[in-house]
Amino acid sequence: MIKKFNKYSLNIIGYHYVREIKKSKYPNINGVEFSLFKKQIKFFKKNFNILPLEDIIEILNKKKYIPKKPLLLLSFDDGYKDHFNYVFPTLIKEKITGCFYPPTSIFDQKVLNLNKLQVILSK
Secondary structure: OOOOOOOOOEEEEEEOOEEOHHHOOOOOOOOEEHHHHHHHHHHHHHHOEEOOHHHHHHHHHHOOOOOOOOEEEEEEEOOOHHHHHHHHHHHHHHOOOOEEEOOHHHHHOOOOHHHHHHHHHHO
16 A cells, blocks of 8 residues: 655654565564665655755754655664665665664674564564
């Protein structure tokens, strides 16, 4: 089902795993296959104004921007190396931005409980 987006809406797409899942150590993990991610980015570029967070905050504060297309913010959570290996190069190539939110626990070399659960569920 394709939702019709209002041109005045702000949409946020949150990603976790983006990789070549079928070829990975965890082929059943819940994530987005890299080839599908690239197709989604093409769709988003065609149908949305993909803006950096700073621009969206400015637009929301001024309440004056009238977009031709709905606004979109891309979010990448949990600091996976997939984001560096797959997402980041794709965003650079497509000249778009996203927000990356790595957890501080990675600096202590701790695995998030969420990640442990995802691996268990993928088995």
